[in-house]
Structures are given as structure tokens and as C-alpha cells.
Amino acid sequence: MKFRDGMWMVAEGKRPEYAEEVYSIAEHPAGNSLSLLCPTKRILQRSDSLNLPTLTIDIRAPFDGVISVETTHWLGALNPGPHYDLYPAGKPEKCNPGISKTDTSTTLRSGSISATVKTGNHDFDIRFHATDGSKELTSLLNRSVGFAYSPAPSNQLVTGDMSKFQHYIFTQTTLSVGESVHGLGERFGAFNKVGQAVTLWNADGGTSSDQAYKNIPFWISSRGYGIFIDTPDKVELEVGSERCCRVQTSVEAQRLKWYIIYGPTPKEVLQKYSILTGKPGKVPSWSFGLWLSTSFTTNYDEKTVNSFLEGMKARDIPVEVFHFDCFWLRAFHWCDFVFDSEMFPDPKAQIARLKASGLVKKVCVWINPYLGQASPVFKFAASKGYLLKRKNGDIFQWDLWQTGMGIIDFTNPEACEWYVSCLEGLFDKGVDAIKTDFGERIPSIDVEWFDSSLDPRKMHNYYAFLYNKVVYEAIQDRFGENEAVLFARTATAGTQRFPLQWGGDCESTPEAMAESVRGGLSLGLGGFAFWSVDIGGFEGYPPPWIYKRWVAFGLLCSHSRLHGSNSFRVPWTVDDDDTSEQGCSKTLAKWTSLKARLMPYIFAQAQIAVEQGIPLSLRAMCLEFPEDPTSWFLDRQFMFGDSLLVAPIFEESGDVEFYLPKGRWTSFFTNKTRVGPGWFKEHHQFDTLPLYVRENTILVLGKWHEMRTVYDYAQGVEVCLYQTKPGAKTTVVDSEGEEVGVLEIGEEGHLIDQDFLTGAWHVTRNGRSTIKSKATEN
The missing domain is CATH 3.20.20.80 (Glycosidases)
Incomplete structure (x- = not known):
């Protein structure tokens, strides 16, 4: 949703209003929140406070490393559900909030992240940064927070009948030079979303369109932070596509709330995000x-x-x-x-x-959650009130997918x-x-x-x-x-x-x-x-x-x-x-x-x-190598866990080009090593591909003849050492996921803490056994 036509003109049929200054700040006695009153023009004299809208911006410190920002136009508007089920495992107690002031600013601290609001010269300037001052993350600057009507009202009187208007709230967080944006659900287009307009609205669009089955209102930045938009409503984002230097988030509502999550690493961002929305469930072996x-x-x-x-x-x-x-x-x-x-x-x-x-x-x-009317079960479910209804009381039906299909009402x-x-x-x-x-x-x-x-x-x-x-x-x-x-x-x-x-x-x-x-x-x-x-x-x-x-x-x-x-x-x-x-x-x-x-x-x-709260596979390279700028643009390879790099092959010929980050990498199939960072080309038949093991890895493999996925993961295994150094560790679990032991490389470079391994297990150094051989018992 664009509200402007370029930098200078308003979009046809839209009327945006912007928070032009922070007029006043109310502090919570607990020191964990600020409430900003922001008029849509600068207040230079007393009469300027009449006949104009204001926006309220509430900035809170929910837990360490996270700040929430909620922007509201009309505070009296209802906020109906559903709402996301936040903190399913409980809200963390750890938080170190606090408010500090200077002559020209007020800062809210939430552990490792802070928000600083300028308070002088009729400014509108909110900066999000590391509390220790080591890094600025993003900001809300001039004309970056506001609301918009569509169509544009001729005067304020006509907004008495809001049925004739759409009302949007929007924010624009700044994009720094070279910053990239990733996530927003299972999106099949370019991995870096900068330059894209993204609509978060679940749709059955296949994998060759800008629609997505899984729209997730969360994105992660290469600058070490993420933003979770706290609404299941239809959200529209202009990621450097309305203003090249900003990410605009808009929703048709009277309020918009999001959380900014500071890592500083992307893994830490995801870990804190999982506190908000939940960790993945475990799955059986x-x-x-x-x-x-x-x-x-x-x-x-x-x-x-x-x-x-x-x-x-x-x-x-x-x-x-x-x-x-x-x-x-x-x-x-x-x-x-x-x-x-x-x-x-x-x-x-x-x-x-x-x-x-x-x-x-x-x-x-x-x-699926639908029910075709040809089934006798349809009449039963309809009579019991189990199916979604229209406003007039009819069962909602359409001939999409199944004839006369109804929808199960899980509310x-x-x-x-x-x-x-x-x-x-x-x-x-x-x-x-x-x-x-x-x-x-x-x-x-x-x-x-x-x-x-x-x-x-x-x-x-x-x-x-x-x-x-x-x-x-x-x-x-x-x-x-x-x-x-x-x-x-x-x-x-x-x-x-x-x-x-x-x-x-x-x-x-x-x-x-x-x-x-x-x-x-x-x-x-x-x-x-x-x-x-x-x-x-x-x-x-x-x-x-x-x-x-x-x-x-x-x-x-x-x-x-x-x-x-x-x-x-x-x-x-x-x-x-x-x-x-x-x-x-x-x-x-x-x-x-x-x-x-x-x-x-x-x-x-x-x-x-x-x-x-991180992906097992496919794991984006930037999660493991966030300091490598190239890793944020790699969308034809991935990590499987923290130690295996996989580069699928898309050519019939078997030719493939892939990138190895800094370090020594060993081909799983040949035990040959390559040293990154750099791009490499290889040729493969159908039974191999670039599968590389990261240095300092202890890789535990099942027996040569293992064919099923459920067995004793500590019996008869091959323990493969890949350029390991003292202190390298790996955990071994059983088929229920419970830890049975930890393998570690000792000061002498040898494997220690191995008593829990059973059967004819053996160790190979600088790779794995590439020829089937009878294991020798240690």
C-alpha cells in the first residue's frame, strides 16, 4: 500500500497525516514505558493545538532485548480479536527497564536495547539502538509515523461516517546503506525483500507467485534486529519500495503494534522471537x-x-x-x-x-477443514452450528474446491x-x-x-x-x-x-x-x-x-x-x-x-x-555466518544444522557453483578440503552434491548398513573428526531425543568422554570412512 506518489506528491485518493513532533512524554512509574503525544503539525503557539489529529505512540519494555511500539490514532476504537497467543511458555522475568533523560532526549532501556526520543526543537526522532551505544539499529524519523484515509476526505466533518472511508495506520523504519531484509513467511521470490511490496494474506498461489501459504508478520535484518508485527490482520509492507530508505508497514485499523528484537546475532533474534510466539514442537525420530x-x-x-x-x-x-x-x-x-x-x-x-x-x-x-454438501455429514454439522455462517444466518458456502463447500468453525x-x-x-x-x-x-x-x-x-x-x-x-x-x-x-x-x-x-x-x-x-x-x-x-x-x-x-x-x-x-x-x-x-x-x-x-x-527456535533445515547461511556479508544473499544453498552445508544442483549437467564462508571445509563424499571464503565450481553425478562439513566438527554417523531412522544412535557409530581442536563438542541423543552423552576433544587432541558409546564404534580423522570396512572396537 503506497500513500505517496514519489517523494513530493500524495498518492491518488489518499490523504496521509504524519506525526510531526513529540509534544509530550508520559512516563510509567515503573520505568518500563513511555507514552508519546504526537500532533500532526508542529505546535508553535497555543491555537495550533486545535482542530488537528494526534497520534499516541506507546513504547514499552516487555523483556530484555525487546521493545514494543504501538501507534494509535483514535484510542476509543475497539480492538477485536483474534490476537496472537503470545508468551505461550510464560513471560520472562528477566528485564532491566529504566528511563533516563538529558536536556534534549528521553531514553527507555529494555536490557540490551534502548529507544531514544528527541524532545527539543519540535523534533520527531526516535532511535532504536544497543544500550551500550555500540550500534544503531533503525529509527522513526520525519514523516515516518502516521495514518491515512482513502478516499481523501474533504473535511473532518465527513469522517463522522467512517463507513465511507478506509483508515490506515503506518510506520516507516529506516533502512541503512547495504541493509537487507529477510523472512515474512514462506516467500518464493528473491530472498532479500528490499525493493519488494509484500502483502501478508494467506493464499493458495503455488510457489511461482508473490502469494504465500504461510505469511508470517516477522522479518529479520542484516543489522542484527528483527521486527514482529503483532496482528493477524492483512498487513502490507513496502520494503524499500515506497521510500528506498525505509520499510513501511501499514494496516487498515486505528492501531498498529510491533516489537523490535535485538540479537545482536540472528540466532539470538529468533530465540527471543520464539519467547513471544512459541518454540517449535518436537517431532519423533x-x-x-x-x-x-x-x-x-x-x-x-x-x-x-x-x-x-x-x-x-x-x-x-x-x-x-x-x-x-x-x-x-x-x-x-x-x-x-x-x-x-x-x-x-x-x-x-x-x-x-x-x-x-x-x-x-x-x-x-x-x-482439510472444509466439508462438501454432498456428504450426509454436512447436514449434521450445519444443524449443530459447526460451520461458518453468513451474517444473515446462512451457512457460508461456495463451489470453490468442493461443491457447496462449508468451512469448519474452530471458534x-x-x-x-x-x-x-x-x-x-x-x-x-x-x-x-x-x-x-x-x-x-x-x-x-x-x-x-x-x-x-x-x-x-x-x-x-x-x-x-x-x-x-x-x-x-x-x-x-x-x-x-x-x-x-x-x-x-x-x-x-x-x-x-x-x-x-x-x-x-x-x-x-x-x-x-x-x-x-x-x-x-x-x-x-x-x-x-x-x-x-x-x-x-x-x-x-x-x-x-x-x-x-x-x-x-x-x-x-x-x-x-x-x-x-x-x-x-x-x-x-x-x-x-x-x-x-x-x-x-x-x-x-x-x-x-x-x-x-x-x-x-x-x-x-x-x-x-x-x-x-531456529530452523534445522533449511537453515539460511546468514544464521551461521552473520558477519559474512555474502551470507545474507545466498538463496541457492543452506545449512543442515550448524555443521553441514548443502548446495542443491539445478542443472541437468551436474554443474554447480556455491559459496564457502571463511574456514576449512571438507567434502563429505571425498574428504577433500577447500578453504573459504570463496566461490567454487564442481561437477556431480546424481548420487553426490556439494555437501561440506564445517571445520572443528565432530560428526557422528550410524553404521554403514543402517537403513531406518530409528535406532541406537550411540551403538556401532562412526565418529568423524573434521579439523577438530581441543574443546570441540557434540551431543549424542537417543531415539527419544534425550541426551545420552557428550563427546569432546581433550587438550591432547584426543576424544574424551566416550564411555557411553557401545558396540563396534570407531573414530576417523580428517573426514569419514569412504570405503566400507569392518569397524574396530575401541
Whole structure:
């Protein structure tokens, strides 16, 4: 939303008003907040205080390293919900607030961050900076805070009828020279958002548009701070795109609140952000294995499912989770939780046979929060008030996706209870995990929720939180707190608490694979630890080379799923069952096996990611190397945990160019080392890619023959030392995520504290064993 036409003119049909000075400051007695009265013109004489608007800016110190800023035009305006569920684990007690003054300024301190307000010469100048004076972060300067009408009113009298006007609040934080901005959800465009106009409004737009399934009102700056916009409402940002030197945030409302979070490192920013909106939930070790789907519109039954899994077993490709996509339900009946009796006459027995065969451990099914009117369940749900209504009392319906589709109203506690009972029916049949698809197409016009106090526009994005929360907690109640797994498509702030998320509908092209990488990187910077993608691409028929390159990328995401639209993703259907070493089947088998071997590292890193509120994979390079300016612009590679660098390949030829930050890096596949910083070019076949291990890493690998993801991560392992120095450490956890020991390099350069390792484990130096050999017991 632009309010100006260039620097000098107002945008057509808009009338912005700006806070022109800080007229007065009220201090809270506790010393933890300031309230600024800011008129929209400078007050040079007493009569200037009449017939003009003011803005109130409340600056507060909620906890150490964080300051909130709330701008309000009319204080009497209601502020209906929903509101984000902040501090889900409790508000931290640690805070060191205080107020200090000089002749020309007032400063509010909140631990490591401070806000200084100039108070002389009719200024409007608010600076956010490190309390110790080491760094200025950003600021609110002249004409940077205000409100706007659209259309422009002819005089103040006509605003007596606000139904004829839209009213916006906006702020413009300064962008420094060279500063970059990242995050704002799962965005598939350029990684650095400077120069972009971004609308935070959940939409089913695929991965090739500026729309996003997961809009997160949080962004992180290369200057060591982040900003969380505290509203699920539709937010529009001009990131250096209205004024090149500012980030403008606007919302159609009477108030706008955001938090500025000081790191100074980006990891610390995310850790503090997770205090506000919640840490990611833990996921079980089995979920890191390969998931295989039936695909979307394909025709399948029990015979089809068994043939897939038997084919995978015959090709040494273990499947941990089998996923039944949409057509486990009857056509026109989505989503009434009733299996298609013609294709699946006894689903409970079928699932039991599937698990008893040993072909798969867990089963997942697809659901969405909608209900087609063809199902008898529709009438039942409508009669009980479980579906969203129009203002006149009609059920809200449209023929979008499902004919006469209704929408489950999760603001109705009884609707939630009923929905959970439907999920329990699936669990009784043997279902272990749920793919929570959709949740983006939530209307905001002519609707009234069961909780009529809620703002329909705010509910559009917030619905994703309620929907996934209900399903996630139902799985927790059945299987245990750390055993719940979703495959969710839509999200908003806080939804990281209900893992995991996947990247939505992508095409089967190298460009779409690159879009997906950018989406995963951006979402990770919103505190989402776990993320996946449709391996091979969702739309279309991937050529074998795309499929194989995507397999390598997909098995190095935190979670890995084969899924398509109208074609299967089992490897032999992609390349006519090429049995060569570089065929689809052998390629998938190698990468699946590699992920299984990496599980001691992956699962230990997963616990750290949850605790710190940071992504496991895809982890943006800037999180690990914030002092390297190049790391803030790398959107074709990522870190998997803190020690593995991954550069997917987007060329059929196998040519790839990637960047290594400062230090010595060792190729996982060859043990050859490279020294960064610098750009490097390599050529790879389909069973390798640039996978580099950071120096001073102790990398614990499972046995050569490990194929599944759940095993004893301390037994028979290979402990690989990569240019380690005294003090280097790594934690080993069990398959439940509990710590079993810490490996450390002692002063003599040898491994100490290793008594907890069992079986025929061994140590390799300067890399790993690249030839299978019998391990020797220590």
C-alpha cells in the first residue's frame, strides 16, 4: 500500500497525516514505558493545538532485548480479536527497564536495547539502538509515523461516517546503506525483500507467485534486529519500495503494534522471537525417514499401495511413513472422514496388514477443514452450528474446491470437540499422522464466526493457527506430547508450535526447485524448525534428471516426502525402471540411506533447533555466518544444522557453483578440503552434491548398513573428526531425543568422554570412512 506518489506528491485518493513532533512524554512509574503525544503539525503557539489529529505512540519494555511500539490514532476504537497467543511458555522475568533523560532526549532501556526520543526543537526522532551505544539499529524519523484515509476526505466533518472511508495506520523504519531484509513467511521470490511490496494474506498461489501459504508478520535484518508485527490482520509492507530508505508497514485499523528484537546475532533474534510466539514442537525420530504418497488425483487401492511398498523394499528404499492422499475419501465428500468403501472396504484391517508386513511403520492421511454438501455429514454439522455462517444466518458456502463447500468453525468449542472425535476415529483405524492441507481460502466478507466478537479479516490468517492447533493437540492426546506430526500447508505466527510444514504446490522444473529453496529459507527465518517439499515437484511429470536432483535436495531437508499431483513418484515410474547406478531407484536408495546414517547428527541438531527456535533445515547461511556479508544473499544453498552445508544442483549437467564462508571445509563424499571464503565450481553425478562439513566438527554417523531412522544412535557409530581442536563438542541423543552423552576433544587432541558409546564404534580423522570396512572396537 503506497500513500505517496514519489517523494513530493500524495498518492491518488489518499490523504496521509504524519506525526510531526513529540509534544509530550508520559512516563510509567515503573520505568518500563513511555507514552508519546504526537500532533500532526508542529505546535508553535497555543491555537495550533486545535482542530488537528494526534497520534499516541506507546513504547514499552516487555523483556530484555525487546521493545514494543504501538501507534494509535483514535484510542476509543475497539480492538477485536483474534490476537496472537503470545508468551505461550510464560513471560520472562528477566528485564532491566529504566528511563533516563538529558536536556534534549528521553531514553527507555529494555536490557540490551534502548529507544531514544528527541524532545527539543519540535523534533520527531526516535532511535532504536544497543544500550551500550555500540550500534544503531533503525529509527522513526520525519514523516515516518502516521495514518491515512482513502478516499481523501474533504473535511473532518465527513469522517463522522467512517463507513465511507478506509483508515490506515503506518510506520516507516529506516533502512541503512547495504541493509537487507529477510523472512515474512514462506516467500518464493528473491530472498532479500528490499525493493519488494509484500502483502501478508494467506493464499493458495503455488510457489511461482508473490502469494504465500504461510505469511508470517516477522522479518529479520542484516543489522542484527528483527521486527514482529503483532496482528493477524492483512498487513502490507513496502520494503524499500515506497521510500528506498525505509520499510513501511501499514494496516487498515486505528492501531498498529510491533516489537523490535535485538540479537545482536540472528540466532539470538529468533530465540527471543520464539519467547513471544512459541518454540517449535518436537517431532519423533521416525518422522525423519522417507514418506511416500499415493499422489493427488491418481487412482489407487490396497493392491496399488502394496505394490509401491514392495517395489521400494525390493530396491532397498525403506519407507517410514505411507501417506494416503485425498481420494481415500469419496469424491464430493471431502472432508467427512469416511473412507471410500469401494476402494477401501476395511481400512482398519488394511492399515493393520500394512504395518504387520514390515513395509512401513506409520500411516498418514490427508484432510482439510472444509466439508462438501454432498456428504450426509454436512447436514449434521450445519444443524449443530459447526460451520461458518453468513451474517444473515446462512451457512457460508461456495463451489470453490468442493461443491457447496462449508468451512469448519474452530471458534466454536463444540465444533472443535466434534472435529477431534472424527480424528479419533482415524486414529482408531491405525492412522498416526495427519496432513492438514488448505486453510488459506477463508472468507473475510459477509461472514460471522460462532465467536461473533472476532474480526473476520483477522480470522483469515489466524484460521491457520486454530486449525493446525486442534489437529496437532488431538494427535498429542492420543500418541504423546512429542509424537505428534502434521504435514501442514498454511501457517501464521505461532504455527511453528505445530510441526511440520511443507512448501505447497510446486512445478516439476529446476526453477520451481529453486523457488522451493527460497521458500524454505524464508520460512525458517520465522522460527519454523522443520520443513519439507514435494520431491520431484507436485505439478507435471518430472523428467528423470529433475527427479534425481530433487531427491538429493529433498533428502537433505529436515523431512522428506515423495508426492505428486496426477502422476506417481515411485522412482521406477519416472525412468522406466532404469536399474543402473545413476537411475532413479539407485539414486533414491543412496540418498535415503545417507539420511539414515546421518540421524545421530540430525536428531541431536533437531533438539537444539527446537530449544533455540531456529530452523534445522533449511537453515539460511546468514544464521551461521552473520558477519559474512555474502551470507545474507545466498538463496541457492543452506545449512543442515550448524555443521553441514548443502548446495542443491539445478542443472541437468551436474554443474554447480556455491559459496564457502571463511574456514576449512571438507567434502563429505571425498574428504577433500577447500578453504573459504570463496566461490567454487564442481561437477556431480546424481548420487553426490556439494555437501561440506564445517571445520572443528565432530560428526557422528550410524553404521554403514543402517537403513531406518530409528535406532541406537550411540551403538556401532562412526565418529568423524573434521579439523577438530581441543574443546570441540557434540551431543549424542537417543531415539527419544534425550541426551545420552557428550563427546569432546581433550587438550591432547584426543576424544574424551566416550564411555557411553557401545558396540563396534570407531573414530576417523580428517573426514569419514569412504570405503566400507569392518569397524574396530575401541
